[in-house]
Amino acid sequence: MNNDGTTTTSRRNRPRSGGQGKGPLIKKIIGWTLSICLLIFVALAALFFFWASSAPTISESALKSQSTTTIYDDSDKVISRLGAQKREYASQSEIPATLKNAVVAIEDRRFYKHHGIDPVRIGGSAIADIFHRSNGMQGGSTLTQQLVKLTVFSTSAKDQTLKRKAQEAWLALNVERHFSKQDILKFYINKVCMGNGVYGMKTAAQYYYGKNLDELDLAQLATLAGIPQSPTYYNPAVDDTKYATQRRNQVLDAMVRSKYITAAQAKSAKAENITSGLDEDHGNTSENTTGVKEKIVDAYVKEVLAQLQAQGYNVNTDGLKVHTNLDLAAQEELYNAANSGVAFQNDSMQTGVAVTDPHNGQVVAMLGGRKIDDNVIYGLNRAVQSNRSSGSTAKPIMDYGPAIEYLHWPTYKALSDTKFYWPGTSKALRDWDNKYKGTMTMRSALVQSRNVPAIRALQDVGLSRATTFLKGLGITPGKNGFNLQNGIGLYVSPLQMSAAYAAFANGGTYYKPYYISSITTQDGKTITFDKHGKRAMTKATAYMITDMLKGVFTDSNGTATDANLSGVHQAGKTGTDEPMYGTSGVMDSWMVGYTKNYSVAVWTGFDNPKYAVAEGYEKSAHLLYKAIMSFLDGQNHASDWTMPDTVEAISYSGHRELVIRDSKWAFGFTEMSSTSHSSSASSLLRSSSSSSEKESTDSASSSSQSSSASSASSASASAPSTPAPNNNQTQNSTATNTSNGGGAPAGQ
Structure with missing residues (x-):
């Protein structure tokens, strides 16, 4: 207060010029941002639940089934199940704890902590992809999500949509609510593709080693656990076993990190040759379950599989039902005529036959x-x-x-x-x-x-x-x-x-x-x-x-x-x-x-x-x-x-x-x-x-x-060149022209 009784405001307490309203503006911006985020969250949640509402149903029988591609003839008779091996379903008691541990360690190490989807796993996978630090061992999908994918969804690239991902997550949450972790593991172990047309790890144990699961050692069980990520490269029966060996060792290292085995046990298992114990006779898996001799339909099925793969389907995991134009009776007649009914010069003399329907182009037999x-x-x-x-x-x-x-x-x-x-x-x-x-x-x-x-x-x-x-x-x-x-x-x-x-x-x-x-x-x-x-x-x-x-x-x-x-x-x-x-x-x-x-x-x-x-x-x-x-x-x-x-x-x-x-x-x-x-x-x-x-x-x-x-x-024709090949196919390099210009002798 001044001597004259008036009051003077100190500079320190005087409001700064232009500062009025800045605080409220910041609050408004924060409020708008939160509101927008909330709206986005609500919209995404609504979209998620909208997509989830149209998700296919999933039953216990579907979870238990094995995702094999089944091929039918034109009368709906099964002519091939991919690989056509006898399939064995492993009960809970037949699955060794070591195999369960190996699967969890390499596929989903937080399996026992999440409820079907794992935000931590998704975030870690995204960061690893951004910084290119992923070692290829685990992606964003949980083991439960993989089970759902194998059960009800196609793996075709054109089906990898946000809607499909939302439905996959929703179904994974539902599976976790209705089934125990041990049941989910059992379903997964019995469903996965194991290479060479084999589905399920019990069948794979017979196919690769001629043994039951409980008869396999640590190295062999780790090998089986590593196959599903890439059945083509990681199975031990291929000529180049380098990738199968690397994958098995990755599984063993993952088991050490998860404290399922010791480093010494892993080192001992790694010393075992990846081909040790392989059974060339494939155990008890040779039984044909279709009633159709594989060789009779081999050529036709090969072309069907090629067409499926060209469409983007994974014939090993998509569990497709494929109806074809094959007339099985005609196919069997053709096979028998070529192999026993018609005289050929010798067994080395070959043939190729195609039968089509002129009304529509359907391949009837081949x-x-x-x-x-x-x-x-x-x-x-x-x-x-x-x-x-x-x-x-x-x-x-x-x-x-x-x-x-x-x-x-x-x-x-x-x-x-x-x-x-x-x-x-x-x-x-x-x-x-x-x-x-x-x-x-x-x-x-x-x-x-x-x-x-x-x-x-x-x-x-x-x-x-x-x-x-x-x-x-x-x-x-x-x-x-x-x-x-x-x-x-x-x-x-x-x-x-x-x-x-x-x-x-x-x-x-x-x-x-x-x-x-x-x-x-x-x-x-x-x-x-x-x-x-x-x-x-x-x-x-x-x-x-x-x-x-x-x-x-x-x-x-x-x-x-x-x-x-x-x-x-x-x-x-x-x-x-x-x-x-x-x-x-x-x-x-x-x-x-x-x-x-x-x-x-x-x-x-x-x-x-x-x-x-x-x-x-x-x-x-x-x-x-x-x-x-x-x-x-x-x-x-x-x-x-x-x-x-x-x-x-x-x-x-x-x-x-x-x-x-x-x-x-x-x-x-x-x-x-x-x-x-x-x-x-x-x-x-x-x-x-x-x-x-x-x-x-x-x-x-x-x-x-x-x-x-x-x-x-x-x-x-100035030089006797061989006629050019057609339809972009490669000409047989050994073919040459004959005296009739490479054509047919008359009357033939």
Whole structure:
């Protein structure tokens, strides 16, 4: 207080200029932040519980079940359980404490402290990932969450969503509420994939060591505990055991850290060789539980598994129910015919067979080989992996089909079977009989499988249009494209040929082959697969090719009269090519045929192309085709094809021939009403030559493409190069051209 009685405020107590309201503002910011955090928390919680409300149910029976992928045929019969081993379920008393300790130590060391989800574990895993300090031993999921994942969820990458993670956590909390820790451990130990198609550690003990769990030592139990993280690398039965050894030692170190064993015990166990005690006979796990002999369906199942993996599924852990298009009865018939019903040169002579449904592209049956060793599982599938010359089976799809499609040739089109040299070379194209037959119709040239007329047809069509036609049938060129020689020999698989010829059978639509009709995951979600088709040719082209190919079976000069079936409406083509090294016989023998209901492609030969199929056994392909087609048509008889209204039948030289209605080739003919217009072979040649000239005048693009194709073919045929492989498959490096340009000898 001043002397005059007034009061003076000290500087220390005087408010600072501009400081008013700062405290309240900070409080407001803090309040807003807390409110926003609370809202986010509430929103996330609401979203979590919303997702959790739609989580699949999980039962004790589901927790006890083993997550094996089951494959069914088209009638819902089980044909394979992945690995098909006998499965044994371990009771609580059969699981050693040492194994439980090993599993907990390596998979979830806080297992006994959490209630299904572990925030500490999740946080530690996130930090380790951020700073790249993870040793790969434990992730964010608890052992309970892993059990839930194995029980009801797919491991496909596309299913790894936040919603799925929320549902997984919710179910883990529920499992922990209803089951004891010991029960959860038991469920997990019995469910995990242990490699080689083995599920559950009791079964694995028998498979790897031929013993029960309580008979295994510390090192062996640690090995089993370490396998589930990566069954492919960590099982001790692989050739390179380095990773299995490292994983076992990680388990032992984890057990030391968790004080389940001493460092001395771990050191002693680490000294044991990882392969010690392995049982090559796999204990008591060899029993087949499907009732279907594994080798019968081996090739088909291999392709199914490949398709599943391509879709992102883990066939070892996802517990899928896979329904396929396999006709098991047909598959068994095919297997038996190839292995005992049809005569082959010897047990080393092989085959690859594919059967498809022309209505939709479904793969009905498939054979990857014959006389396969019992120990071979998912071996070479010659129906899809072989890339051998198709011989004359190429002619309908590269030469004559395009000629009808683009040039509108009639079946009576005159072609010249006279001496022919590959453009730009002095190398003559020959047939098996080293003869030339002069002028003949396209029908006769195809039925008798003459090489020169086929190549002349391809020259007229042009490689550009022939390539377009083949692409429409699912056959694509290699990096060097197609050349003239491919007109009598494409490098394709039986599956490709079956699907291509199926387009003739159904009136011109190509359907991409497929194996699986539906997949059902453990959470009840079903994904269905349907046909995928695209028109590859007109109905007229398909019908006219089919009408000509009937003669391959029925004409006295046909090349497959030995495969004819009375009462069966079928069409098809044979194919062979000459052997290497000048030996007698053939290198590859094919038979591709179809009805309206089935398309069958059969390849026969030796895996090593230097060995030839001896004379007489080149017919094995025909007879194997006959056996399976007889069975197929017997269970689903096909009617004859109906001629489309775009095609008309005429009488030509006393024979029934076909022509595209209203085309220039139909001029002067009436539909089978008179033979007055029949001509001699010489007039036929004059007529066709005149028509050819008219065609080149009428169609500039046709002339241009044919000319460019001749130039291209001249360049490609200037040296005897092997036909380029198709569909991005690797050409057999040992294959070389023969005197007929790598194609099939005529009549084969």
